[in-house]
Amino acid sequence: MKGLKLGSKIIFVINSLVAFLLLTSYILPYIPPKSFASLSVLSLGVPLLIILNGVFFMYWLLRVKKQMLLSLVVLLLGWNYINSMYKFSYSSDDIGTSDFSVMSFNVRLFNKFGWLPEPTVKEDILNFINTEQPDILCLQEYRTGDPIDLDGYYNFNARHVEGVKSGQTIFSKFPIINSGSLEFPNTSNNAIFVDIVKQRDTIRVYTFHLQSSGIETDVEKLKKETSSHLFKQVGATFKAQQGQVELFLEHKSKSNYKTIVTGDFNNTAYSYIYRKVKGEDLKDAFEAAGNGFGRTYDFKFFPMRIDFILADKAFAVNSFKTFDVKLSDHYPIKTTLSLP
Template identity: 55%
Template structure:
């Protein structure tokens, strides 16, 4: 520190703070939000903390200063715990006659309330789905008026909630559905649904989960200090609710005898407690076959991956893709898997 100039000392101090916060965030997946609500909020900021530490590392590398070791050390620990934030490898694509393609998409009510100033959003979503033609389609924030336009699917199960039962979750399938149901979450319009499909001689369970929404306004630059504190506390409370919902889901899943695929909008990142709890020993299809940041939510400040598809370890992950289509505040994701 003695050999550093004043500006460099300030930079290293900032570097130290950011590195410590990132290091602290690594324990978030291990801590129950019910007990550590404030710390659990850190999980949302892990992507930006990683990016900041990468920038500090590059800064000290250019300066040829040993201070680069601080961020390098913290980033290395994070890599072994979570893997890389950005996947540099190309998307994996394996052609297999036994492939099942599964798409997950939060369609935000097909733009029912005109959040996007475009009259063709509904038609664009349906055309996109028809073009990509997933064998199984899991939709969150589904609105039933579109059900007839998705009639190219042979089978479907939907669970509508909310006032007058106008919206909810749905799963469409080209494989026969032999069983279906809903896992109700208390005091909310969010829930989880499931179907059992038959492919050849195999019965496979498909889950579609929508955990409690964060309700973050993307225009965060307009927040006052008081509003920021309210937002922080609100996110902590939301994570507590998500933990309860995850527990209800896991209790249900533990009674299933079938190999499962879990789709959903978790409203939380891969650095969260609920992600770790729901994923358990399952495979994250993005980590197995995706590339890039894999962002699934249109949040302009940093890439957020809050939508996931997990598979039972028995599945081979043969492909994964995140689609950069802006018909919702979420981006659709699709994987191809085989037993």
């Protein structure tokens, strides 16, 4: 820091801390939350750390200072992180004869408790679905006690199935030949799956809603939370998510079908949870064909992508879209896939 004025030295100290935190976050996908829950919380802040390092890089670059190398090197080391946060891809809306579309959407109980002021949210969601006409539709936080009817679809758990937790449902234009539920312990969250037949192929589709951290998105309410309480709360959530993912992976390992995984992970693409679900045999549809930040959750501070569609590597990802429609605290996502 030789030659820097006092103000610039302070800025570089802050820059160094932010760069160190981002660098530390690169090991988070490999550390089980049950082993180090407090550190895993850092994964939620990765988008902000990327943005801040970008700001510091530009700050020093415009002043032609060698300090710009710190954030530049850290950002380049984590280039895959940037790729998970923002995409410049182009995808076509044209649908081929062998293509089929998959949509995932956390509908937040169809606004049952009036979080949004509009009284027609449920009807608006139904109109949106009917307009988009996805071939496979996966909904989370779905009220089986207040169901929707979709013409031309088979479904599983659209109305409560005995012995299966409500909250998730799958609609499919293709016949469903098998279905079931993975019941997560000590929570209302769960995962469901269906096996569908498309021409000669049988495809397994999962959708799940992993444990929620319960973090307030309202700025004033969030200010009242202590940092120690937030770390403890989120750490406990990530431990629960790890157990839920382990149940999912055990179930998935018994299937030989090509698989699609959708849902609200309540975690980011920089986490251990995401890495374990994705594994070596799935690819992220957003990373393959998305565009922009891919924000799926209405978080006020920075873009959060916590809803995913992961597809077997055998599928070609032809398009991906995040819909900027305010019908929930989540945004619907949709991809078009095909089997070459």
